[in-house]
Amino acid sequence: xxxxxxxxxxxxxxxxxxxxxxxxxxxxxxxxxxxxxxxxxxxxxxxxxxxxxxxxxxxxxxxxxxxxxxxxxxxxxxxxxxxxxxxxxxxxxxxxxxxxxxxxxxxxxxxxxx
Amino acid sequence: xxxxxxxxxxxxxxxxxxxxxxxxxxxxxxxxxxxxxxxxxxxxxxxxxxxxxxxxxxxxxxxxxxxxxxxxxxxxxxxxxxxxxxxxxxxxxxxxxxxxxxxxxxxxxx
Numbered sequence: 001x002x003x004x005x006x007x008x009x010x011x012x013x014x015x016x017x018x019x020x021x022x023x024x025x026x027x028x029x030x031x032x033x034x035x036x037x038x039x040x041x042x043x044x045x046x047x048x049x050x051x052x053x054x055x056x057x058x059x060x061x062x063x064x065x066x067x068x069x070x071x072x073x074x075x076x077x078x079x080x081x082x083x084x085x086x087x088x089x090x091x092x093x094x095x096x097x098x099x100x101x102x103x104x105x106x107x108x109x110x111x112x113x114x
Numbered sequence: 115x116x117x118x119x120x121x122x123x124x125x126x127x128x129x130x131x132x133x134x135x136x137x138x139x140x141x142x143x144x145x146x147x148x149x150x151x152x153x154x155x156x157x158x159x160x161x162x163x164x165x166x167x168x169x170x171x172x173x174x175x176x177x178x179x180x181x182x183x184x185x186x187x188x189x190x191x192x193x194x195x196x197x198x199x200x201x202x203x204x205x206x207x208x209x210x211x212x213x214x215x216x217x218x219x220x221x222x223x224x
Binding site: 004033035040041042043044045048058059090092102103104105106107108 | 148163214216
């Protein structure tokens with residue numbers, strides 16, 4: 001199993017550009033989530049999904065869109081990038097409804113918005 | 115509002131010098147408390163899940179404990195390879211939104 005994979009590993013955008021961060025898992029997990037990690041602030045939940053076709057907002061959803069058309073994939077879209085979105089982005093997945101099950105994290109995408 | 119606070123922010127230890135990290139939380143019902151280890155440039159790596167007060171779990175030099183308001187991660191006789199940032203997260207009973215603390219950065223010197 002590859003676990004949770006994320007692409008790209010690094011990305012530089014200009015303000016106003018759009019892009020999609022890819023996340024895939026091969027563990028047949030129902031629950032998937034996106035976090036951003038900024039210095040001194042820990043991991044903050046952006047969006048999450050409890051299964052294909054079901055998504056919900058986390059703590060910091062503004063400026064980001066998600067969809068979940070398959071169990072395996074959970075892409076994160078930045079519609080119009082802003083410097084405040086410079087961060088490291090992590091995707092995670094877990095079994096069940098994400099209640100008592102462990103979340104497994106991908107390696108992260110480091111995004112810089114100029 | 116759910117809140118997770120970790121202390122200290124940073125910890126510098128000599129090899130063999132045992133210490134404890136604290137994770138205090140305020141949630142309306144707890145489904146689970148999680149400890150992760152994160153190395154620079156990598157994603158968090160799962161260490162432990164604790165579900166109820168009084169529960170303890172151990173892995174090598176690490177031991178996690180849980181009370182109704184806080185969790186401790188004890189590092190016994192640490193080695194330089196234990197250097198990492200340790201993250202605590204809670205999953206409230208009412209929803210699917212995990213809440214992470216800011217982490218404790220641990221440096222163990224030979």
